[in-house]
Amino acid sequence: MILFTFYHIRGSLDSLVDGPPMYYNKGINRKGRTAMRSANRRLIFFAGIVVLMALSLMFAVPSGAVTLGAAARYQEDTELDLGSDALPLTEGLNVRYTASAGMMDAIFPVNNISYLPLDLTEPGRVPLEANFTETSYQDETIWVEIEETRAYDSAFHVAYVKIATPTQLRTAIAGKFGSGRTLKPTVFSQSMNAVVLINGDYYTKTDSGNGYIVRQGEKHRWKASNRTDLLLIDENSDFHIILHGDSKSDEEEAVDAFLEEHELINAFYFGPALVVDGELQEIPDEYLGDPHEDNPRAAIGQLAPLTYVLVSVDGRTDASAGITVEELAAFMKDLGCEQAYAMDGGNSSALVFHNQLVSVKDVNERDVSDVIYFATAIDN
Amino acid sequence: MTFQAFGLTGYGYGLAAGADALAYLFAVWFFSRKSHMDADAVLLYGMLGIPLGLIVSRIFFCAVNVQYYTKTIMQPWRMLSFWDGGYSMAGMLAGLVLAALIAAKLKKLDFRAFLDAVFLPAGLLVFGLRLAEGLTELLGVGRQVSVDALANSMPVLFVTETMGAMELHRLAVFRYEAAFALLVFALTLWFFRTSKKRQSGDAAMLFFALYGAGQVLFESMRDDGHMMLGFIRVQQVLGVLAPLIVLTVLCRRYGRRHGARDAVTAAWTALPVMALILWMMVAPINHVLDLSRHIPLGIGLLAALCLYLAFFLRIKGANLRLILAWLAALLTVTACVLLEFSMDGSANLGRDYALLALCCAVLFLCPCALYRALHRQEERS
Numbered sequence: 001m002i003l004f005t006f007y008h009i010r011g012s013l014d015s016l017v018d019g020p021p022m023y024y025n026k027g028i029n030r031k032g033r034t035a036m037r038s039a040n041r042r043l044i045f046f047a048g049i050v051v052l053m054a055l056s057l058m059f060a061v062p063s064g065a066v067t068l069g070a071a072a073r074y075q076e077d078t079e080l081d082l083g084s085d086a087l088p089l090t091e092g093l094n095v096r097y098t099a100s101a102g103m104m105d106a107i108f109p110v111n112n113i114s115y116l117p118l119d120l121t122e123p124g125r126v127p128l129e130a131n132f133t134e135t136s137y138q139d140e141t142i143w144v145e146i147e148e149t150r151a152y153d154s155a156f157h158v159a160y161v162k163i164a165t166p167t168q169l170r171t172a173i174a175g176k177f178g179s180g181r182t183l184k185p186t187v188f189s190q191s192m193n194a195v196v197l198i199n200g201d202y203y204t205k206t207d208s209g210n211g212y213i214v215r216q217g218e219k220h221r222w223k224a225s226n227r228t229d230l231l232l233i234d235e236n237s238d239f240h241i242i243l244h245g246d247s248k249s250d251e252e253e254a255v256d257a258f259l260e261e262h263e264l265i266n267a268f269y270f271g272p273a274l275v276v277d278g279e280l281q282e283i284p285d286e287y288l289g290d291p292h293e294d295n296p297r298a299a300i301g302q303l304a305p306l307t308y309v310l311v312s313v314d315g316r317t318d319a320s321a322g323i324t325v326e327e328l329a330a331f332m333k334d335l336g337c338e339q340a341y342a343m344d345g346g347n348s349s350a351l352v353f354h355n356q357l358v359s360v361k362d363v364n365e366r367d368v369s370d371v372i373y374f375a376t377a378i379d380n
Numbered sequence: 381m382t383f384q385a386f387g388l389t390g391y392g393y394g395l396a397a398g399a400d401a402l403a404y405l406f407a408v409w410f411f412s413r414k415s416h417m418d419a420d421a422v423l424l425y426g427m428l429g430i431p432l433g434l435i436v437s438r439i440f441f442c443a444v445n446v447q448y449y450t451k452t453i454m455q456p457w458r459m460l461s462f463w464d465g466g467y468s469m470a471g472m473l474a475g476l477v478l479a480a481l482i483a484a485k486l487k488k489l490d491f492r493a494f495l496d497a498v499f500l501p502a503g504l505l506v507f508g509l510r511l512a513e514g515l516t517e518l519l520g521v522g523r524q525v526s527v528d529a530l531a532n533s534m535p536v537l538f539v540t541e542t543m544g545a546m547e548l549h550r551l552a553v554f555r556y557e558a559a560f561a562l563l564v565f566a567l568t569l570w571f572f573r574t575s576k577k578r579q580s581g582d583a584a585m586l587f588f589a590l591y592g593a594g595q596v597l598f599e600s601m602r603d604d605g606h607m608m609l610g611f612i613r614v615q616q617v618l619g620v621l622a623p624l625i626v627l628t629v630l631c632r633r634y635g636r637r638h639g640a641r642d643a644v645t646a647a648w649t650a651l652p653v654m655a656l657i658l659w660m661m662v663a664p665i666n667h668v669l670d671l672s673r674h675i676p677l678g679i680g681l682l683a684a685l686c687l688y689l690a691f692f693l694r695i696k697g698a699n700l701r702l703i704l705a706w707l708a709a710l711l712t713v714t715a716c717v718l719l720e721f722s723m724d725g726s727a728n729l730g731r732d733y734a735l736l737a738l739c740c741a742v743l744f745l746c747p748c749a750l751y752r753a754l755h756r757q758e759e760r761s
Contacts, residue, residue, distance in 0.1 A: 060434070061463075066445075172544065179604065181605075223451075
């Protein structure tokens, strides 16, 4: 095969340079042979151009997808008005304890707790296996209790969480920003050493669309919207909900005001806001995700500093029909949430405790792009 | 993977693509000699094909991601920054068809015969480009699967990634696609060499039908978010269209021979669509394919299709074989849609992928069966 190919290459190169073999040239006069040689030279010239064009692809085509570096550069170049006093997001966590610090001592009277790193790819510390019961986990830095209840003809799974340091409320994404990767929530839980975990907003999957998407201080997208409420989590892991306004600039101004006082660790773009400063919110008719239909739902709420509640509602099954967002809001309010925010519902809704899926679905566990999880801070 | 050359940053993917393009052009020249095509035509095709493949591929990518450029980053001029990446394989193939058309016109060659010559080794081109995706760390990676034993014994089938405290195995879809592209090449070559009754353009049609049907399966396996419009995988939709377009061409050929009217055949294709709409109105297939909450919309769609059917069936000349071919193809497409929507949250991913592979095979066999029938009749006559 190699000899065969070589024979053809050599034969064709000979004919390109010298014209066709002599037996072809019999009967062709000198003028004809000169014309053939000229044609062959032209062929070689064009072949050279084709080779150059092909080789230039090595500098022009970095990937079939937009490279992660280019995507990050585009985001940086996006016209933003973060306010003159905006804090840089990438310079690490600068924890300024306010109310949370006092609460922490009251709840967990332990000394020398070392904080978990802010790094998005860094997992939490390994929880103590012996401290897990079927519905709870407790060590010196975290307390989790799972409760099941029924309301609105649906099954609710509620996880109450208290943590000792703000760094124990963490987020994770499957792969890198823009990689489009997804993972099962239980796999997230195992790989990030989560004690308890709930699905996120799913907006880390794509580069397109609006939203302020920040995870563990890493900014993925920074685009205001006039349709979606925002959940911002600050350096104390306190929740701040920004309701969408009539124009995009309303949301931008609210985010700027937040950044003047806080450092932004996590930002979510789904919603709607369910409870804000203890007030039950009215759900807009046109909000995304069919808010008035019965569906599986997921939500996260803050009860007090470093005290949270995660809720997952089963749906689309005979045992549990699912609920509307208004019903979810009322439930979160009844739990005593100061702030509460809906995450991606439907098949994405998932509550995982001790690496097991707690919520029940009509389909198998769905892969999601991002999660919120709570980890222990003990040095195990 | 990057490197420095001549003071510029070079990319492993681009280098592989360039080398692959040269190898492909060599193969085009090698195989086209039998068709009495001169090297001039192949070089002209190369000179047109490389830039057009790049440009059309980029246009396809930008068309799908227009919202990203115009709304998310608000920098529409970045669509011109092709050096930052962002291409579509389907667009590249469309660019090559365009290049073949222009080259054939300029060299006064039969376009369809030229298309056969240039798409005969196109499987080799796709093979190289798919393998090169492995150098990007972004593309061609599939869902995460828990198959540690299989991953240890056959690591080539999987890509290993670190996530927090764990090593995860994902399907190495780009390798499966590369292997499939070789199969496409082998089948096209076999057809080209052995089919005595084939007409010009048939080998190219075989390539597109087979490649398109394969894309339906492989795009479903991917988890790289590439070329997606919301939850719709654009390359998968284009993949479905390829065998359907080939079927349309063959139907026209068959219809001309038998005097069957295309319009009547097309009208019957509404039947499986109507069945699907009815199904979604009565028993939702899942929360996406659910018309039970939008009954008036379902009734409206059905009424429109009834009008369409009634209008066309007034004309006589329907052909049973064509109706059956279309029914089989569209039912298979319907099955593909249902399977695709059930992949998310599937209890048995292996089984569902096997079923989807079967559907893809049927989708490819629909035009093949018609082609075979057509040629049998030609042989008889």
